[in-house]
Amino acid sequence: MTAYDVLLYHGVYDTGLQTRPRNRSGKHIPSDRFQAEMRHLAANRAVVSMADIADAYAGRKTLPAGAVAVTFDDGFLNNYQSAWPILEEFGVPATIYIATGYIGTGRMIWSDQLETSILDTDQSHLDIAVAGQSFYYPLDSSAGRVAAFLDIKTRCKALPNEDKDRVVRAVTDTLGHGSSGDHPLYAFMNWDQVREMNRSPLISFGAHTIDHISLAKVPLPEMHRQIDESVSHLARMIDEPSPFFSYPEGQAGDYNDSVIAYLKQRGFDHCPTAIEGSNTIEDVGPFHIRRIMVGFEGRPYPFASVEELGYKA
Ligand SMILES: [Zn+2]
Incomplete structure (x- = not known):
């Protein structure tokens, strides 16, 4: 062998x-x-x-x-x-x-885009409906933002590619784009x-x-x-x-x-x-x-x- x-x-x-x-x-x-x-x-x-x-x-x-x-x-x-x-x-x-x-x-990898959008937002919560699902997360603490990121990332991985892109776009449109791609x-x-x-x-x-x-x-x-x-x-x-x-x-x-x-x-x-x-x-x-x-x-x-x-x- x-x-x-x-x-x-x-x-x-x-x-x-x-x-x-x-x-x-x-x-x-x-x-x-x-x-x-x-x-x-x-x-x-x-x-x-x-x-x-x-x-x-x-x-x-x-x-x-x-x-x-x-x-x-x-x-x-x-x-x-x-x-x-x-x-x-x-x-x-x-x-x-x-x-x-x-x-x-x-350009950033979708999970990095999601990460910087959620971790760097100054919004207190996320409340969106996209790709037939609702996404509600409190974002007013560092732990909450990390938990939201990890959960949304897991949910995205289960979605077809276009739906995943739709979710990432909706999140970044709502929360902002965070750090630039030169991080x-x-x-x-x-x-x-x-x-x-x-x-x-x-x-x-x-x-x-x-x-x-x-x-x-x-x-x-x-x-x-x-x-x-x-x-x-x-x-x-x-x-x-x-x-x-x-x-x-x-x-x-x-x-x-x-x-x-x-x-x-x-x-x-x-x-x-x-x-x-x-x-x-x-x-x-x-x-x-x-x-x-x-x-x-x-x-x-x-x-x-x-x-x-x-x-x-
Ligand atoms: Zn790869």
């Missing part, structure tokens, strides 16, 4: 940045923690790239024992500012999957930064749709468009086709056989999910690659304890 792991990060912020009450999900981790994790990884595991993993599936290469690849989803600016120097310091390769419609636009936890890279990083032999980019939508939850033509346009936009901007793509959201309900068939038709030979777990080449198919999320919902680095890492939270 050839076992391997893929780590999934989202963001790394400079240690010392005051993040509370934002970043409740832990999607972004402090740079000293990321540094301790990459130091440990480089010293104790065989770091490989996603290209190495694709080659192993294709039978072109065998993976070393203890193989681990590092990935980032979405394309946050802090990947460029805070994570990249650390990856270079330890020689760790990484693949960054970017939602192309956010790159260099000032260090919300900002995305621009294309110059993508190109600059792409010149490093350690860094590769993949597409992650245009609008960061669940590919299994939109009509077929839209699924095709989200793949086609993100893939071609990225290729145009980095002057080469990329063999990498990852499914947004990445859970079992976010991709399906028709998504996989379309990716294959477009020439892709593998695609990581966000389903939690380790892999073997023999038992996990190349379009079902599991990843170990780090940071999100308090998830730890999986290969060493905080004490072993010497990192103090």
Whole structure:
């Protein structure tokens, strides 16, 4: 059996940045923690790239024992500012999957938009009816605003994509837009930064749709468009086709056989999910690659304890 792991990060912020009450999900981790994790990884595991993993599936290469690849989803600016120097310091390769419609636009991910709208509002309550549901929340305390954000986010995740967008729009129209898209936890890279990083032999980019939508939850033509346009936009901007793509959201309900068939038709030979777990080449198919999320919902680095890492939270 050839076992391997893929780590999934989202963001790394400079240690010392005051993040509370934002970043409740832990999607972004402090740079000293990321540094301790990459130091440990480089010293104790065989770091490989996603290209190495694709080659192993294709039978072109065998993976070393203890193989681990590092990935980032979405394309946050802090990947460029805070994570990249650390990856270079330890020689760790990484693949960054970017939602192309956010790159260099000032747009925010819907959950970030919801977060800043609710946390930064000066309204005392929210009382709206949208998408056939009513949303009533007191917002006159910090705890109330956080609770409202978490509950609305959960409710949005259960909705079809257009209804989710309708709810987010209604909330921001009512409460205000909050911080701008250049906040260090919300900002995305621009294309110059993508190109600059792409010149490093350690860094590769993949597409992650245009609008960061669940590919299994939109009509077929839209699924095709989200793949086609993100893939071609990225290729145009980095002057080469990329063999990498990852499914947004990445859970079992976010991709399906028709998504996989379309990716294959477009020439892709593998695609990581966000389903939690380790892999073997023999038992996990190349379009079902599991990843170990780090940071999100308090998830730890999986290969060493905080004490072993010497990192103090
Ligand atoms: Zn994503």
